[in-house]
Amino acid sequence: MLEKKLDPKAFRSAKESQTPKDLSDLSSEERERLRLLGLDERIPHEGEYVQVDAKPVLCKRQVEGLEIMPITQAMKTFDRIGDYMWKAVSPTKDEFTKATAEDLDDGYFIRVLPGYKLVYPVQTCLYIRSDNVAQKVHNIVIVEEGAQLNLVTSCSVHPHIGSALHIGISEFYVKRKGKLTFTMVHMWGEKTAVRPRTGIIVEEGGTYISTYVSLFPVKSIQSAPVCRLLGPEAKASFVSIIANHKDSHIDLGGEVHLEADDTRTEIISRNVVYGGTNIARGKIIAKAPKVKGHLECQGLMLSDDGLMMAIPELDSHYSDVELTHEAAVGKIAREEVEYLMARGLTEDEATSLIVKGFLSVKIEGLSPELQRQIDKTLELAKLGF
Amino acid sequence: MNGNLLEIRDLWVEVEGREVLKGISLSIPQGETHIIFGRNGSGKTSLLMTIMGFPTYRIKHGQIIFKGEDITHLPTHERAKRGIGIMFQRPPTIKGVKVKEILKLVSKENGAKIEELSRAFQFEQFLGRELNKGFSGGELKKSELLQLLVQDPDLILLDEPESGVDLENIHLIGQMIKKLLQKDVHRKRTKSGLIITHTGFILQYVTADLGYVIMNGEIYCKGNPLEIFEGIQKFGYEGCQQCLKRCEF
Numbered sequence: 001m002l003e004k005k006l007d008p009k010a011f012r013s014a015k016e017s018q019t020p021k022d023l024s025d026l027s028s029e030e031r032e033r034l035r036l037l038g039l040d041e042r043i044p045h046e047g048e049y050v051q052v053d054a055k056p057v058l059c060k061r062q063v064e065g066l067e068i069m070p071i072t073q074a075m076k077t078f079d080r081i082g083d084y085m086w087k088a089v090s091p092t093k094d095e096f097t098k099a100t101a102e103d104l105d106d107g108y109f110i111r112v113l114p115g116y117k118l119v120y121p122v123q124t125c126l127y128i129r130s131d132n133v134a135q136k137v138h139n140i141v142i143v144e145e146g147a148q149l150n151l152v153t154s155c156s157v158h159p160h161i162g163s164a165l166h167i168g169i170s171e172f173y174v175k176r177k178g179k180l181t182f183t184m185v186h187m188w189g190e191k192t193a194v195r196p197r198t199g200i201i202v203e204e205g206g207t208y209i210s211t212y213v214s215l216f217p218v219k220s221i222q223s224a225p226v227c228r229l230l231g232p233e234a235k236a237s238f239v240s241i242i243a244n245h246k247d248s249h250i251d252l253g254g255e256v257h258l259e260a261d262d263t264r265t266e267i268i269s270r271n272v273v274y275g276g277t278n279i280a281r282g283k284i285i286a287k288a289p290k291v292k293g294h295l296e297c298q299g300l301m302l303s304d305d306g307l308m309m310a311i312p313e314l315d316s317h318y319s320d321v322e323l324t325h326e327a328a329v330g331k332i333a334r335e336e337v338e339y340l341m342a343r344g345l346t347e348d349e350a351t352s353l354i355v356k357g358f359l360s361v362k363i364e365g366l367s368p369e370l371q372r373q374i375d376k377t378l379e380l381a382k383l384g385f
Numbered sequence: 386m387n388g389n390l391l392e393i394r395d396l397w398v399e400v401e402g403r404e405v406l407k408g409i410s411l412s413i414p415q416g417e418t419h420i421i422f423g424r425n426g427s428g429k430t431s432l433l434m435t436i437m438g439f440p441t442y443r444i445k446h447g448q449i450i451f452k453g454e455d456i457t458h459l460p461t462h463e464r465a466k467r468g469i470g471i472m473f474q475r476p477p478t479i480k481g482v483k484v485k486e487i488l489k490l491v492s493k494e495n496g497a498k499i500e501e502l503s504r505a506f507q508f509e510q511f512l513g514r515e516l517n518k519g520f521s522g523g524e525l526k527k528s529e530l531l532q533l534l535v536q537d538p539d540l541i542l543l544d545e546p547e548s549g550v551d552l553e554n555i556h557l558i559g560q561m562i563k564k565l566l567q568k569d570v571h572r573k574r575t576k577s578g579l580i581i582t583h584t585g586f587i588l589q590y591v592t593a594d595l596g597y598v599i600m601n602g603e604i605y606c607k608g609n610p611l612e613i614f615e616g617i618q619k620f621g622y623e624g625c626q627q628c629l630k631r632c633e634f
Contacts, residue, residue, distance in 0.1 A: 333477060335477045336477045336479055338439050338440075338461060339473065339476060339477050339479070340479070340487075341460070341461040341462040341465070342437055342439075342461055342462075342465055342470075342471050342473075343465060343470075343487065343490070343491050343532060343536060344462055344465035344466050344490075344491060344536065345462055345490060346462050347460075347462070349490075350462075353479070353482055353486075353487075353490070354479060354480075354482070356481070356482070357479055357480050357481030357482035357515075358480055358481055359481070360481035360482075361481075
């Protein structure tokens with residue numbers, strides 16, 4: 001059940017939407033939805049950016065060393081924007097990048113100045129509120145030399161809108177010995193199509209950690225971030241935790257180019273398939289000696305109505321490399337369900353606990369707060385039959 | 386309830402079309418521990434699995450009565466809720482689920498003191514580990530017994546409790562089983578146990594009131610557990626076969 005071709009032009013422009021002045025204009029139901037995803041005043045943040053349809057409604061900075069602003073503003077005020085814009089993602093890559101290059105609906109620009117290590121996360125939220133809208137954003141994140149940033153995005157749609165399209169071009173630059181932890185906890189809608197296009201460039205000794213969590217129904221997501229590790233000892237890890245619901249089509253990849261000595265990467269995906277189509281791709285390309293890469297994909301099929309495809313790919317241009325992959329697709333072991341039932345859990349409770357355990361990946365380098373946020377989302381999603 | 390916590394009446398059970406139990410009958414009064422000796426493949430584990438209600442074990446005939454209620458067709462979790470607990474010989478690993486998490490779920494109705502019990506049986510450092518993942522033989526048994534202590538069942542089914550346990554741990558495991566079966570209570574004990582064993586060595590650590598020998602899905606002998614054990618040690622299960630003194634109940 002592959003999705004029909006999606007045309008960005010079939011949607012209304014996000015600029016035509018009536019947008020709220022600020023977050024207080026959102027309904028309590030909407031605010032609650034965003035709060036569940038982490039946009040919560042009780043959680044400490046170093047900075048916040050919220051965009052509704054095409055309009056930024058909140059942009060706040062709490063600490064020194066952080067620059068955060070709408071991308072349209074950065075295009076006017078940041079001299080070197082040309083060194084970064086469309087440098088990690090090509091504007092002609094596909095119809096979605098082209099559509100965004102032609103008609104931009106803003107996005108965020110975040111830069112952490114050299115040596116600043118931000119303690120709390122910076123929270124962003126790209127929210128679609130209007131019906132049948134295409135939101136086309138472009139985000140640029142620069143973590144300068146020796147700096148650190150924990151970036152969390154909680155993207156969502158209005159709980160009651162019909163179809164919508166989100167296109168997110170993201171270009172991330174991690175400079176020498178910098179570290180960027182990028183965590184996406186998303187709650188899209190059953191009629192939302194999502195097309196992120198992401199490019200990441202990591203310099204010597206830099207670290208990029210990406211975690212993608214999507215546990216709620218979505219119409220379709222298709223994304224394949226490309227990460228280039230350009231300097232020696234640069235590292236990147238991608239973890240995706242996916243619940244693929246009935247009628248959802250989720251095609252997630254990750255491509256890491258190991259382009260310098262001693263670079264390392266790990267791509268891990270855990271997928272629970274209730275139905276629909278789930279494709280987990282991963283590709284590691286060794287373009288330098290003494291590099292290491294590992295791909296791991298595990299799928300749990302809870303229904304015979306879905307399709308799960310694991311497509312791992314390892315390419316090497318050198319002999320002195322260590323590239324490995326493991327992939328497994330299967331059903332829940334009956335033995336495990338019965339074991340838990342013997343402890344007094346009902347069949348549904350046992351299944352839900354096993355699924356939650358399966359998706360509970362320990363993410364190296366993730367702060368305990370973020371890990372808690374992911375665990376909370378796992379609880380909320382009530383995964384079972 | 387007539388004083389028997391568990392009564393099994395003429396139980397015939399099939400697994401994938403193969404008969405594994407052929408007319409088993411036995412009764413366990415409240416407060417007593419019974420032990421079943423048998424070779425591998427004799428039907429011992431099948432009996433425990435049938436009592437616990439696992440669907441692979443299809444009851445063709447007979448009844449299981451627990452606390453006076455016919456539970457022959459109750460699902461597993463309902464049996465657990467009514468007070469039956471089992472120690473698995475080879476428990477599965479539950480990925481991503483921590484020991485503490487399962488203990489909390491198991492104790493949600495009785496408020497058992499997880500920390501206190503884990504400390505008493507030297508299992509505190511395992512609370513944050515994934516359930517049964519990479520556990521040694523002894524650790525698996527401790528994990529099982531700790532779950533049972535927290536669950537606090539009235540009938541405890543123990544599947545080869547001593548198998549794969551090193552000497553260092555066997556004493557502690559014996560202590561845990563004694564606590565479960567209230568062996569320190571000498572009057573009005575309420576907990577009952579059914580132990581199955583291939584080697585019989587568990588009797589060095591836990592006493593039993595009555596012993597049986599099971600062969601080929603049938604109970605062949607019933608009597609004093611230590612005498613039966615001595616006989617098996619001396620003559621092996623071949624001796625039982627020659628004896629062929631099939632018990633009539």
